[in-house]
Amino acid sequence: MMVLALVSDVDERTRLLERSAATARQTGDAFLLGRALLHLAERDDDLAVARARLDEAHSLFQSIGHRVGIGSIHQMLGQLEAGAGDTAGARRNFEEALAIWTDLGYRGFLPSVLMALGDLALAQGDRAGAQARYGEAIQLSEEFGTTTRLPDLAQRLARATTPFGSDGASKSDDGGGTAKGSAASAPVTSGERGTNSPLSRREQEVISLVATGKTNREIAAALVLSEHTVARHLANIFAKLGLPSRAAAAAYAQRQGLA
Numbered sequence: 001m002m003v004l005a006l007v008s009d010v011d012e013r014t015r016l017l018e019r020s021a022a023t024a025r026q027t028g029d030a031f032l033l034g035r036a037l038l039h040l041a042e043r044d045d046d047l048a049v050a051r052a053r054l055d056e057a058h059s060l061f062q063s064i065g066h067r068v069g070i071g072s073i074h075q076m077l078g079q080l081e082a083g084a085g086d087t088a089g090a091r092r093n094f095e096e097a098l099a100i101w102t103d104l105g106y107r108g109f110l111p112s113v114l115m116a117l118g119d120l121a122l123a124q125g126d127r128a129g130a131q132a133r134y135g136e137a138i139q140l141s142e143e144f145g146t147t148t149r150l151p152d153l154a155q156r157l158a159r160a161t162t163p164f165g166s167d168g169a170s171k172s173d174d175g176g177g178t179a180k181g182s183a184a185s186a187p188v189t190s191g192e193r194g195t196n197s198p199l200s201r202r203e204q205e206v207i208s209l210v211a212t213g214k215t216n217r218e219i220a221a222a223l224v225l226s227e228h229t230v231a232r233h234l235a236n237i238f239a240k241l242g243l244p245s246r247a248a249a250a251a252y253a254q255r256q257g258l259a
Helices: 002-006 010-027 030-043 047-064 067-083 087-104 107-123 127-144 147-161 201-210 216-223 227-241 246-255
Strands: none
Touching: 010 030, 030 047, 030 067, 047 067, 047 227, 067 087, 067 107, 067 227, 087 107, 107 127, 107 147, 107 227, 127 147, 201 216, 201 227, 201 246, 216 227, 227 246
8 A cells, every 4th residue: 555655646546546455355354455445435536435435444444443444434424424514424423533533642633623623613603612623723733743734724713713793693694504794795796706705716616506506426527526526625615604504505606696
């Protein structure tokens, strides 16, 4: 598996992983097969296939007591569920990963999970919970010198800390729990699109297609992306805008003229 780090071509890496998985099945190497399935799931265009690979890898790692592998699977499942809009499933898997990393003493693995949990909390309107998660992630990132994550965490913490308008948070008319004065309700004209918007241009493309009712698979085909990448873009969109669902994202896109 170490040879993968030397291969930059995505297709070649996939072929190597598939060969590793086939070899591991023949030899009965549960660890190698689990690792190969985990890495293949990262590259899968089909979320259902990715979940099936992760479920099999989870069973394999459980059979040999490989808790690091189990933690990695829960973290990846959390990302997939968040992108699919399953907040409960995402939180459950991220919490499982957090518990495993904490129990194993892998504190360097915690910031990314804490940031993801903070995103979920903020999307659900739990500002205090989001602040706590982001604050802990910042503290750990500083402790381990992982400074590349700090600017993003600081921005997230600022969004969780800044009040939504002078009279506090209030529900928007889209039923999605969006607060007035937040990025999700601030008016943006077509001329401002891509400059003042909190979303990147790719995220704007994704959310505009969500507003048309397209599925992740259809969005992936339209933008020539993997379905997994679309799910990650959606998770970022929900986090940046504090939105809890695809319906709320579609309403935002309509208001901002992105649809």
